[in-house]
Amino acid sequence: DTAVSQTPKYLVTQMGNDKSIKCEQNLGHDTMYWYKQDSKKFLKIMFSYNNKELIINETVPNRFSPKSPDKAHLNLHINSLELGDSAVYFCASSQGQGASSKQYFGPGTRLTVT
Protein backbone atom coordinates (compact mmCIF):
# COMPACT_ATOMS: atom_id res chain seq x y z
CA ASP A 1 0.00 0.00 0.00
CA THR A 2 1.84 3.03 -1.29
CA ALA A 3 0.92 6.10 0.75
CA VAL A 4 2.04 8.74 -1.76
CA SER A 5 2.56 7.60 -5.33
CA GLN A 6 3.86 9.43 -8.36
CA THR A 7 3.85 8.63 -12.05
CA PRO A 8 5.98 8.39 -13.98
CA LYS A 9 9.09 7.53 -11.99
CA TYR A 10 11.35 8.60 -14.83
CA LEU A 11 10.63 11.10 -17.57
CA VAL A 12 13.02 11.91 -20.40
CA THR A 13 11.92 14.53 -22.88
CA GLN A 14 13.20 17.21 -25.19
CA MET A 15 13.32 20.94 -24.68
CA GLY A 16 10.13 22.70 -25.63
CA ASN A 17 7.85 19.77 -24.88
CA ASP A 18 4.96 19.81 -22.41
CA LYS A 19 4.74 17.08 -19.77
CA SER A 20 2.73 16.16 -16.69
CA ILE A 21 3.55 14.37 -13.47
CA LYS A 22 0.77 12.82 -11.43
CA CYS A 23 0.57 12.39 -7.69
CA GLU A 24 -1.93 10.49 -5.58
CA GLN A 25 -2.10 9.94 -1.84
CA ASN A 26 -4.25 7.39 -0.03
CA LEU A 27 -3.65 8.72 3.47
CA GLY A 28 -6.78 10.84 3.60
CA HIS A 29 -4.68 13.99 3.95
CA ASP A 30 -6.03 17.39 3.04
CA THR A 31 -2.78 19.11 2.05
CA MET A 32 -0.44 18.25 -0.80
CA TYR A 33 2.85 19.70 -2.00
CA TRP A 34 5.29 19.73 -4.87
CA TYR A 35 9.01 20.00 -4.20
CA LYS A 36 11.94 20.23 -6.59
CA GLN A 37 15.32 18.67 -5.79
CA ASP A 38 18.13 19.75 -8.07
CA SER A 39 21.34 17.95 -8.96
CA LYS A 40 23.04 19.27 -5.82
CA LYS A 41 20.25 17.83 -3.69
CA PHE A 42 18.84 21.26 -2.82
CA LEU A 43 15.20 20.73 -2.00
CA LYS A 44 12.70 23.54 -2.37
CA ILE A 45 8.96 23.80 -2.14
CA MET A 46 7.11 24.83 -5.29
CA PHE A 47 3.41 24.63 -4.48
CA SER A 48 1.04 23.62 -1.74
CA TYR A 49 -2.67 22.86 -1.93
CA ASN A 50 -5.11 22.50 0.92
CA ASN A 51 -8.50 21.01 0.11
CA LYS A 52 -7.88 21.70 -3.57
CA GLU A 53 -7.04 25.36 -2.92
CA LEU A 54 -3.62 26.78 -3.75
CA ILE A 55 -2.03 28.09 -0.56
CA ILE A 56 1.67 28.29 -1.38
CA ASN A 57 3.01 29.38 -4.73
CA GLU A 58 6.73 30.01 -4.52
CA THR A 59 8.70 31.87 -7.16
CA VAL A 60 8.20 29.27 -9.83
CA PRO A 61 8.01 30.06 -13.57
CA ASN A 62 4.43 30.16 -14.77
CA ARG A 63 5.31 27.34 -17.14
CA PHE A 64 4.61 25.18 -14.09
CA SER A 65 0.94 24.74 -13.36
CA PRO A 66 -0.34 22.54 -10.56
CA LYS A 67 -3.84 21.12 -10.65
CA SER A 68 -5.72 19.44 -7.85
CA PRO A 69 -8.86 17.68 -9.10
CA ASP A 70 -9.59 16.40 -5.58
CA LYS A 71 -7.94 16.18 -2.18
CA ALA A 72 -6.17 12.95 -3.05
CA HIS A 73 -4.53 14.14 -6.25
CA LEU A 74 -2.12 16.90 -7.16
CA ASN A 75 -0.72 16.94 -10.67
CA LEU A 76 2.05 19.09 -12.07
CA HIS A 77 2.00 20.24 -15.66
CA ILE A 78 5.08 21.80 -17.19
CA ASN A 79 4.99 23.71 -20.47
CA SER A 80 7.87 24.46 -22.79
CA LEU A 81 10.39 22.42 -20.86
CA GLU A 82 13.88 23.84 -20.43
CA LEU A 83 17.20 22.20 -19.59
CA GLY A 84 17.10 23.77 -16.13
CA ASP A 85 13.90 21.93 -15.34
CA SER A 86 15.87 18.71 -15.07
CA ALA A 87 15.53 17.61 -11.46
CA VAL A 88 13.73 15.19 -9.20
CA TYR A 89 10.22 16.32 -8.35
CA PHE A 90 8.70 15.10 -5.11
CA CYS A 91 5.08 15.14 -4.16
CA ALA A 92 4.19 15.14 -0.46
CA SER A 93 1.07 15.20 1.67
CA SER A 94 0.11 16.05 5.23
CA GLN A 95 -2.96 16.32 7.39
CA GLY A 96 -3.27 20.03 8.00
CA GLN A 97 -0.87 22.80 7.13
CA GLY A 98 0.69 23.53 10.46
CA ALA A 99 4.14 22.99 11.82
CA SER A 100 3.17 19.77 13.52
CA SER A 101 1.72 18.32 10.33
CA LYS A 102 4.23 15.69 9.33
CA GLN A 103 4.76 15.51 5.59
CA TYR A 104 4.95 12.20 3.78
CA PHE A 105 6.93 12.18 0.56
CA GLY A 106 6.36 10.24 -2.62
CA PRO A 107 9.10 8.29 -4.41
CA GLY A 108 9.97 11.15 -6.74
CA THR A 109 9.93 11.65 -10.50
CA ARG A 110 13.28 12.12 -12.17
CA LEU A 111 12.81 14.52 -15.06
CA THR A 112 15.57 14.80 -17.64
CA VAL A 113 15.27 17.44 -20.33
CA THR A 114 17.59 17.02 -23.32
Place this chain on the structure above:
Amino acid sequence: ELKVEQNPLFLSMQEGKNYTIYCNYSTTSDRLYWYRQDPGKSLESLFVLLSNGAVKQEGRLMASLDTKARLSTLHITAAVHDLSATYFCAEWDYKLSFGAGTTVTVRA
Protein backbone atom coordinates in the same frame (compact mmCIF):
# COMPACT_ATOMS: atom_id res chain seq x y z
CA GLU B 1 20.10 31.75 -0.45
CA LEU B 2 19.62 29.08 2.16
CA LYS B 3 18.05 30.09 5.44
CA VAL B 4 19.04 26.78 6.95
CA GLU B 5 22.71 25.87 7.20
CA GLN B 6 23.94 22.39 7.88
CA ASN B 7 27.44 21.33 8.68
CA PRO B 8 29.31 19.42 7.82
CA LEU B 9 28.02 18.85 4.28
CA PHE B 10 29.97 15.61 4.04
CA LEU B 11 30.76 13.31 6.92
CA SER B 12 32.83 10.16 6.79
CA MET B 13 32.16 8.13 9.89
CA GLN B 14 34.02 5.21 11.32
CA GLU B 15 31.87 2.39 12.57
CA GLY B 16 31.37 2.47 16.30
CA LYS B 17 32.19 6.14 16.80
CA ASN B 18 29.94 9.06 17.68
CA TYR B 19 29.26 12.09 15.50
CA THR B 20 27.09 15.21 15.40
CA ILE B 21 25.46 17.09 12.54
CA TYR B 22 24.63 20.73 13.17
CA CYS B 23 21.73 22.70 11.78
CA ASN B 24 21.54 26.48 12.14
CA TYR B 25 18.42 28.27 11.03
CA SER B 26 17.60 31.90 10.62
CA THR B 27 14.00 32.49 11.61
CA THR B 28 12.39 32.63 15.02
CA SER B 29 10.63 29.38 14.28
CA ASP B 30 10.58 26.79 17.01
CA ARG B 31 9.72 23.98 14.67
CA LEU B 32 12.47 21.85 13.18
CA TYR B 33 12.41 18.63 11.20
CA TRP B 34 14.99 16.01 10.34
CA TYR B 35 14.71 13.80 7.26
CA ARG B 36 16.79 10.98 5.85
CA GLN B 37 17.25 10.30 2.14
CA ASP B 38 18.91 7.18 0.75
CA PRO B 39 20.49 7.50 -2.71
CA GLY B 40 17.83 7.63 -5.39
CA LYS B 41 15.06 7.33 -2.83
CA SER B 42 12.44 9.47 -1.20
CA LEU B 43 12.64 11.41 2.05
CA GLU B 44 11.84 9.67 5.29
CA SER B 45 10.82 11.70 8.32
CA LEU B 46 13.06 11.06 11.30
CA PHE B 47 12.13 13.65 13.91
CA VAL B 48 9.78 16.54 14.43
CA LEU B 49 10.95 18.98 17.12
CA LEU B 50 8.23 21.37 18.18
CA SER B 51 9.58 23.32 21.12
CA ASN B 52 12.70 24.69 22.73
CA GLY B 53 14.63 21.98 24.51
CA ALA B 54 12.88 19.19 22.63
CA VAL B 55 14.90 16.00 22.45
CA LYS B 56 13.89 12.93 20.50
CA GLN B 57 15.67 9.62 20.12
CA GLU B 58 15.24 6.70 17.79
CA GLY B 59 17.82 3.94 17.86
CA ARG B 60 21.27 5.41 17.35
CA LEU B 61 19.94 8.85 16.40
CA MET B 62 19.09 11.64 18.78
CA ALA B 63 17.89 15.10 17.77
CA SER B 64 17.63 18.20 19.90
CA LEU B 65 16.45 21.77 19.45
CA ASP B 66 17.71 25.00 21.02
CA THR B 67 15.49 27.77 19.72
CA LYS B 68 17.44 30.51 21.49
CA ALA B 69 20.60 29.55 19.66
CA ARG B 70 18.55 28.65 16.54
CA LEU B 71 20.41 25.38 16.50
CA SER B 72 19.40 21.77 16.14
CA THR B 73 21.76 18.84 16.39
CA LEU B 74 21.51 15.28 15.17
CA HIS B 75 23.73 13.05 17.23
CA ILE B 76 24.75 9.63 15.96
CA THR B 77 25.89 7.08 18.49
CA ALA B 78 28.15 4.16 17.53
CA ALA B 79 27.76 4.60 13.78
CA VAL B 80 26.84 1.57 11.69
CA HIS B 81 26.85 1.09 7.92
CA ASP B 82 23.06 1.27 7.70
CA LEU B 83 23.20 4.93 8.69
CA SER B 84 24.89 5.91 5.41
CA ALA B 85 22.49 8.40 3.78
CA THR B 86 21.90 12.11 3.35
CA TYR B 87 20.35 13.84 6.32
CA PHE B 88 18.36 17.03 5.92
CA CYS B 89 17.12 19.43 8.52
CA ALA B 90 14.25 21.75 7.68
CA GLU B 91 12.77 24.67 9.53
CA TRP B 92 9.10 25.50 9.55
CA ASP B 93 8.13 29.05 8.67
CA TYR B 94 4.64 28.51 7.14
CA LYS B 95 6.46 26.09 4.84
CA LEU B 96 9.41 23.73 5.10
CA SER B 97 12.79 25.26 4.18
CA PHE B 98 15.49 22.64 3.85
CA GLY B 99 19.19 22.76 4.52
CA ALA B 100 21.66 21.55 1.90
CA GLY B 101 21.89 18.11 3.46
CA THR B 102 24.73 16.21 5.12
CA THR B 103 25.93 13.19 3.16
CA VAL B 104 27.05 10.54 5.60
CA THR B 105 29.24 7.60 4.71
CA VAL B 106 30.03 5.00 7.33
CA ARG B 107 33.21 2.99 6.83
CA ALA B 108 34.40 -0.08 8.63
